Amino acid sequence: MNFLQALSDWNKSRREQYRTELESIGKCPDCRGQGYNIIISSVYIPTYESILDCHSCNGTGSYSES
Numbered sequence: 001m002n003f004l005q006a007l008s009d010w011n012k013s014r015r016e017q018y019r020t021e022l023e024s025i026g027k028c029p030d031c032r033g034q035g036y037n038i039i040i041s042s043v044y045i046p047t048y049e050s051i052l053d054c055h056s057c058n059g060t061g062s063y064s065e066s
């Protein structure tokens with residue numbers, strides 16, 4: 001049994017479960033329904049560098065098939 005493959009499969013199934021959960025409540029899985037992603041510039045001094053519209057839902061926060 002390939003450990004890395006098993007780990008990869010586990011991660012994939014978790015991610016798909018997460019997507020399915022958000023899909024069921026109609027929210028975009030990439031931005032968790034917020035419609036934007038926050039880019040943090042530094043891990044030492046957390047400052048909100050920029051707020052970007054989510055590409056997956058075009059800033060709507062809604063789940064879409066595409």
Ligand SMILES: [Zn+2]
Nearest residue numbers: 028031054057
């Ligand atoms: Zn989104």
